[in-house]
Amino acid sequence: MRSTAEDLTTRARIRDAAIGLFGREGFARATVRSVAAEAGVSPALVIHHFGSKAGLREVCDHHVLAQTASQGHEKADPRATRLLIQDYLNNPRQYADEIAYIRRALGDESDAADAFFDGVVSQTEDIIHTGIKAGTIRAFDNVRATAVVIASNSLSMLMLGRHVSRALGTPVLEPHRIGPELLRHLTLPALDIYTNGFYTDSRFLDAAREALQQQQPSTTEGSMPRDPGNRRRGVA
Amino acid sequence: MRSTAEDLTTRARIRDAAIGLFGREGFARATVRSVAAEAGVSPALVIHHFGSKAGLREVCDHHVLAQTASQGHEKADPRATRLLIQDYLNNPRQYADEIAYIRRALGDESDAADAFFDGVVSQTEDIIHTGIKAGTIRAFDNVRATAVVIASNSLSMLMLGRHVSRALGTPVLEPHRIGPELLRHLTLPALDIYTNGFYTDSRFLDAAREALQQQQPSTTEGSMPRDPGNRRRGVA
DNA sequence: GTCTATATAATGATAGAC
């Protein structure tokens, strides 16, 4: 997206303006007029090209989310992690609009955002399976649920970036814009927890397990592990 | 909030209707008219009581966020964890509107939401410090950054609840409403990671450390660990 | 393809009666 220069078709310029504006202000607050102004065209032309504001949004959703979701070339390889971090650190501005847009889309209701999230979970699942085979990731008995937790944790930096920045004292350029400083500050603490754990023993895990067992186990069939008996207990 | 019955002042009824509507539809989409309709009053009365839509929002922000933030009676105690889970599991509907509202507020720009997030981080920091002293939590050298990561991870379930539910096959009652099934499905996998780690060794952590060292280390003073040398390595 | 002008609907907010 945003193919280097301004040598884009008018339609593409409007779309990119919309992606930026939707990401910054949200779908409801951003108006057709503001999109037109940012793209340097008349409001009528926006409707002419996309039919309606909803139509414009669908095109933006597909452009940002479908594309990003289908990338997924990350593997369960430490070198990939390193390259990914460096890539983002070296050209953060390129990702800024997409990140802001994805954040808004995940918060709204959007089929494309649903598919995006599901794609992230699937990729995470693959990474975990590969990592388990390679011996770099623990052999979880419920890989699906673990993947959901990991994916959700990862995206939280995206959803809460502004608050996380402020809490760390990292300068916030624009309201909901995530900068490279954020990644720099959080990568090591996060990976430290994933590598060495957070608690020193299993007493919190045990307490939660007890609390959950005192509830009725109904209506949860079909999404929990097939053999709920073999869950690991108290390791560290 | 929502003090059991309908024996509330009209002002309070309007406020509660607004909290529910703002949480479900977002601040921009919810209208003064819809709030009035849900409260069973005229639109003019809403303005009469709160001055403007923005004024209404401020009151809602304070009612939900300031109150929730000042609670914070959680301690670094496994028994507290257990009670918290059970409390939520036993009366989930009571929390539903607040949760939806907090999600919207954290996504928007709101001073009250900022204070709320900072409060969660502070409480998490206290919990970690207490846990370190008690020996239940690892002795992190950068407690602040760790607290931010933990807080962000915890709130991700709130921010992405709808997607997480769908990814796990948990039935979603209303679009952005988090049910108790979600907690039931995720608590153990999440605590398992916090207890036993995710990776089997430190190679991802090491790779990230290398990637970050190849960058200029400027403008990041004051928020990273004071003594970066004594970080634990390769445990699991 | 792109514009100006305008139709139509919805919104936040006000005035004033009760």
Add this chain to the structure above:
DNA sequence: GTCTATCATTATATAGAC
């Protein structure tokens, strides 16, 4: 305190000229 009626503004979307 609460209402009805209405204003002023802003929004999406259309019509039709160029």
